[in-house]
Amino acid sequence: MARLRRSRQSFPLGAARSQDAPAARPRLRRGPPRQPARAQLQAQHQHRGQQMTMRSLYFGQTGREALAWLHDAEQPAQRGLVICSSFGREDLCIHRSLKHIAQAAAAQGMPALRFDYPGSGDSAGAEFGDGVVGRWIASIGDAIDTLKQETGVTEVCLLGVRLGTLLAACAATGRDDVAGMVAIAPLIAGRFYVRELKAYALGAASMGMTVPQERGDHLLQAGGFAMDDTTQEALKAVDLLKDDWKPPYPALIIERDDVPPDPRWLQHLQGVGSQVSSLRIPGFAGMVRDSSPHHCEVPSMIIDAVMPWMMERLPLSGSAHVKSVPVASAMRWTSPQGVELVEQVETVDVGARLTALVTRPASAAVDSAPQRAIVLLSGGADRRIGPGRLFVRFAREWAARGFIVLRLDLSGIGDSEPRPGMAENLPYMRHALDDIAAAVQHLRREHRVGHCQLVGHCAGAYNAFRAAVETTVVDSVVLINPLLYLSVGDGPVDLTVQRTEVNDSVRGYKRSLFHWDRWRALLADPGKVLRVGRILAELVRGKLSNRVRDLMRLLGVHLKDDLPSELLKLARRNTQVRLVFSDDEHGESLLWSLGGATVKRLRRKGRLSIDHARGADHLFTLQSDREALVKQLAGLIEPVQATSSPSPVAHRAMSPSKGMA
Secondary structure, three states: OHHHHHHHOOOOOOOOOEOOEOOOEEEEOOOOOOOOOHHHHHHHHOOHHHHHHEEEEEEOOOOOOEEEEEEOOOOOOOEEEEEEOOOHHHHHHHHHHHHHHHHHHHHOOOOEEEEOOOOOOOOOOOOOOOOHHHHHHHHHHHHHHHHHHHHOOOEEEEEEEOHHHHHHHHHHOOOOOEEEEEEEOOOOEHHHHHHHHHHHHHHHHHOOOOOOOOOOOOOEEEOOEEEOHHHHHHHHOOEOOOOOOOOOOOEEEEEOOOOOOOOHHHHHHHHOOOOEEEEEOOOHHHHOHHHOOOOOOOOHHHHHHHHHHHHHHOOOOOOOOOOOOOEEOEEEEEOOOOOEEEEEEEEEEOOOEEEEEEEEEHHHHOOOOOEEEEEEEOOOOOOOOOHHHHHHHHHHHHHHOOEEEEEEOOOOOOOOOOOOOOOOOOOOOOHHHHHHHHHHHHHHHHOOEEEEEEEEEOHHHHHHHHHHHHOOOOOEEEEEOOOOOOOOOOOOEEEEOOOOOOHHHHHHHHHOOOOHHHHHHHHOOHHHHHHHHHHHHHHHHHHHHHHHHHHHHHOOOOOOOOHHHHHHHHHHOOOEEEEEEEOOOHHHHHHHHHHHHHHHHHHHOOOEEEEEEOOOOOOOOOHHHHHHHHHHHHHHOOOOOOOOOOOHHHHHHHOOOOOOO
């Protein structure tokens, strides 16, 4: 059966690179999931017990509240740790590593606070305009005061990564309660960071991803995140060398081992008499590997170096003064449409605690009528914010239209605990389907939800589809750029390069059919002729196989790994299937290859729809493409009147019997 799966569900060479599909074709391995190397597994689980003390809170002024995660120590402490992340794609990649650093600090008796800057991640606030950098810096000061207020510590150490180091240094200026700083791969001037982002954007443009200046503020777009010119200029003005910054406390610099070190900041701090140490050890490159959270690694060597330094070098002489900071368990605001909204963290228990961000109209708490809900599932190992914070935008706009929106971190991803005995960062696992079923049950039980939809991107789309087929009765699934449809079983997808391709190669050959120069190049190379012959033979074999399977289906023969049967199963259950594809998505050609006539028939009957996000790439990395998708999905999420809601009996029959909340 493994051979059948490989032949019927392949991944294209040269398809859009995504966070959970970095290579050409998945090789589906059978048997138990492969666990990480021993050191990596120890880094993942050595602080497992401390996860139970992690709690969420919001701090800061109204309109720019920051979502924070506080990792409490078991015993009262005098010293705490505030962790300052970076920006954009780097922040997405290092999120898991910062969680492990916080867990390690709490295990050593040092409570730790990590948070999203205003206008980023799950926090409130504007992404663009005047004062963005100032609000980032101010939020670090608020984080320090919040940690002192919530835990009773009298002093803090600041730990920054990349841009976080620069912002932390600014926030610490003039404070008497900062006892030390750890700078991981630090940036010493904002202009260097802006220059890197521009180089990244130029590299994207050279690969055909144009970056239009569609706004008057000239967005700098890199990796699916945008920065306007006002923020760029504010960052350029920050330079720790020119500002003659002299910290009155010890500092530890962790240099990257994969690039030549820049000694200027170390020399500057030594020159002004600061207590500074420097280490060059591996770890940062793994934290941001391939700019993809799916591949990123926890920097165990950095953690092992930082923890003893903080325990041994930092004095206990901080200020006992505590500045009051507004702290809340939920965030409330009024939408532009005048709807009062509430957003808060909720927990779904599946034997591990899953993190869910729920955004809803405030009126939903007192409305006795059945509610409408949407579960959002991110791709790869991205946390619940989605590509370029798209899911944050979806949740807050859809909540203003009356939906309860739950953004879910699957177990072992984002801020959700891994299931007992399981590794982190594995999006293609069967337990993801049980996680989704539990989230839907949570909505039905806690929020009186009737009509429910699953909306997923990439691996999230795959998990949404598999959950609807196997474990969870819902009214609709909206699949954005899915790469796979058929089940990959209990093992992870090993996404390794396999130089085989059928559907997308044939599509390319069709485009080249009337170009004589390409014919001439083909006929001049016997190897290419053989490759084309093999691909065409595989195409014919696939067509014949589909015809045979169509006949067997008509005769009532049960077929495994059969997409048409699964689509028909959803249609009989009145579950709408809506697909959205960017340009040249392999998932669309795979849909037609596996689904064929059934897809056409269901489209005619209105049970399945296919829409296109023209000009967008797989991750919707351009701001204009994200804006267009928001408008496009506004119509797709509205319930179809002719569709009946699943019956409670059917829902109970599909729900797993174990591990549900």
